[in-house]
Amino acid sequence: MAQPVVADLVIRNIGELLTMKGVDDPVVAPEAADLGIIKRAEVAVKDRKIFYAGPKDAGGFVVGPQTMIIDAENKVVCPGFVDSHTHAIFAGTREEEFLMRQQGKTYAEIQAAGGGIVKTVRATRMASEEKLRDALKRNIFKLSRYGTTTAEIKSGYGLNTEEEIKLLRVVKEVALDTDILIVPTLLGAHVVPPEYVSRRQKYVELVARDMVPMVHENHLATFVDVYVDEGAFTPDEARQILKAARDYDMPRKLHADEMEDDHGAELAAEMGCVSADHLIWTNEKGMKAMAKAGVIATLMPGTVLSLGHSKFADARAFIAHGVPVALATDYNPGTCMCPNMLLVMALGVLHMKMTAEEVMVAATINGAAAVGRAGDTGSLRPGKDADLLVLDIDSYRELPYRFGENFARYVVAGGGVIKAPKVFKKKYLQES
Numbered sequence: 001m002a003q004p005v006v007a008d009l010v011i012r013n014i015g016e017l018l019t020m021k022g023v024d025d026p027v028v029a030p031e032a033a034d035l036g037i038i039k040r041a042e043v044a045v046k047d048r049k050i051f052y053a054g055p056k057d058a059g060g061f062v063v064g065p066q067t068m069i070i071d072a073e074n075k076v077v078c079p080g081f082v083d084s085h086t087h088a089i090f091a092g093t094r095e096e097e098f099l100m101r102q103q104g105k106t107y108a109e110i111q112a113a114g115g116g117i118v119k120t121v122r123a124t125r126m127a128s129e130e131k132l133r134d135a136l137k138r139n140i141f142k143l144s145r146y147g148t149t150t151a152e153i154k155s156g157y158g159l160n161t162e163e164e165i166k167l168l169r170v171v172k173e174v175a176l177d178t179d180i181l182i183v184p185t186l187l188g189a190h191v192v193p194p195e196y197v198s199r200r201q202k203y204v205e206l207v208a209r210d211m212v213p214m215v216h217e218n219h220l221a222t223f224v225d226v227y228v229d230e231g232a233f234t235p236d237e238a239r240q241i242l243k244a245a246r247d248y249d250m251p252r253k254l255h256a257d258e259m260e261d262d263h264g265a266e267l268a269a270e271m272g273c274v275s276a277d278h279l280i281w282t283n284e285k286g287m288k289a290m291a292k293a294g295v296i297a298t299l300m301p302g303t304v305l306s307l308g309h310s311k312f313a314d315a316r317a318f319i320a321h322g323v324p325v326a327l328a329t330d331y332n333p334g335t336c337m338c339p340n341m342l343l344v345m346a347l348g349v350l351h352m353k354m355t356a357e358e359v360m361v362a363a364t365i366n367g368a369a370a371v372g373r374a375g376d377t378g379s380l381r382p383g384k385d386a387d388l389l390v391l392d393i394d395s396y397r398e399l400p401y402r403f404g405e406n407f408a409r410y411v412v413a414g415g416g417v418i419k420a421p422k423v424f425k426k427k428y429l430q431e432s
């Protein structure tokens with residue numbers, strides 16, 4: 001007879017287990033039944049993978065002296081959140097610009113006062129790799145404290161080959177040393193750096209012909225992303241870079257339609273992007289093109305809130321057109337210094353009229369699909385990564401209602417409960 005499996009970690013007394021039916025594909029318009037809810041459940045983890053997620057006492061595993069046991073106290077357990085869009089590697093802060101914006105100052109006035117993306121680029125280029133590494137570790141811990149167990153992280157504050165490679169190298173180094181899954185993205189085309197303003201095409205060529213091949217050759221990023229916007233790149237410029245990424249078989253993303261309708265959604269569909277992100281101003285034609293091409297809409301209401309704007313992306317229209325919606329923080333020092341996926345989900349309900357079921361799939365399986373990892377995470381079934389949250393609520397339907405509170409009681413990833421990295425001093429550890 002085969003030896004029974006001794007679990008490494010067991011979560012007992014789960015009141016409401018959200019398995020998302022263990023699916024590996026994005027979901028467009030979920031109903032409660034699609035969340036695969038099991039009452040009075042338990043989960044067992046073996047070798048960093050889910051061994052069992054189902055009704056209690058039916059798992060076929062045993063508990064040994066080394067098994068870690070978490071008592072969920074009849075609360076909710078769900079898949080760890082996937083934050084599919086962050087700019088979490090940077091140096092410095094931009095609170096002055098945030099405050100000026102709220103006082104009604106224009107972007108030109110902010111730039112004249114030394115603010116804008118260029119401020120972060122300057123600080124990031126000056127920072128040592130060690131300083132960037134510590135800052136990134138802190139940022140990843142901030143994301144994970146609110147339940148994020150997978151995070152996409154973009155470069156984009158280096159803006160020349162050497163500096164972009166430096167950022168991605170630091171991301172890779174930290175990714176190998178952290179419990180959550182990190183998906184790196186090259187965003188060499190974030191904005192045109194000051195030294196190339198009078199010769200934009202040269203910079204586009206630098207990204208397409210220098211950065212993309214080098215990043216591909218050195219396995220430094222999974223995705224290539226381009227920022228299409230009035231202050232960044234035109235659709236034609238973006239197409240050149242996305243084509244280069246396609247030539248190297250690198251999957252693609254696009255910052256699209258954030259400040260105006262620049263037909264970014266259509267470009268994302270044309271270039272076979274995995275996701276198009278922001279999408280505040282996307283028109284119906286763009287939505288239809290995305291639905292047809294299977295592009296995921298990554299919406300980031302925290303950025304709209306942080307910019308003090310009132311127009312949010314039309315999540316209802318994307319869903320009506322059959323486009324899967326993912327939610328992300330856009331965590332970055334300029335337009336959204338908020339690492340909190342729980343709050344982003346609440347904003348999805350409050351400002352984009354999403355349902356409690358829609359924000360749950362948007363933060364889990366759809367986010368996982370947006371980073372190409374839906375086979376590994378985003379839902380709970382045997383064999384998938386053990387990325388799990390114990391939330392201190394009785395039903396997932398309380399999640400948006402309790403906005404602003406961090407009720408992620410346990411965040412499980414990489415085989416155990418996430419703890420603060422060593423870069424934090426003891427005091428911070430006690431507070432957390």
Ligand SMILES: [Zn+2]
Binds near residue numbers: 085087
């Ligand atoms: Zn972004």
